[in-house]
Amino acid sequence: MSTIDMGKRSRRGPVSLSADALRQHCVSVRLNAAELALLDENRGRWHRGEWMRMAGIGKLPPSIPEINLKVWASLAQVASNLNQYQVAINCGKAKGYPPDVLEVLRDDVQLLRRELIGASSGDGEALDDERHE
DSSP: OOOOOGGGOOOOSSOOOOTTTOOOOOOOOOOOHHHHHHHHHHHTTSOHHHHHHHHHTTOOOOOOOHHHHHHHHHHHHHHHHHHHHHHHHHTTSOOSSOHHHHHHHHHHHHHHHHHHTTOOTTTHHHHOSOOOO
16 A cells, blocks of 8 residues: 655646736726726627736737638638548548648648638647647
8 A cells, every 4th residue: 555645746727927927916997887898898708807908018819700710610620621531542542632732732721720810820830729740
């Protein structure tokens, strides 16, 4: 029977911030009903305080139209299918398509998906929900 050392438990939760990164200062603001409604309309999914902090330091997230998000999601299936076709061709299970054509088409779909959400080619990698070998 082993003994459990409680002093060496694994830590759960977010990583602690350095002293420089801790947000220790609080700024309070009062809004009338119209201003609050405008704030709520503009903030989207963000909490009020988070959105106001981002707006105050000039780092608001990009505004992506809802239709672009829907198309981006639907193109994920297209990209996945293209990848499966490419794998089948490479394994010799499918014939008749030059592999480089599907690879170019798949890359074009990924580029279109990144452009729909306003991400550059480098930024989109973190946003892509598929990984192609």
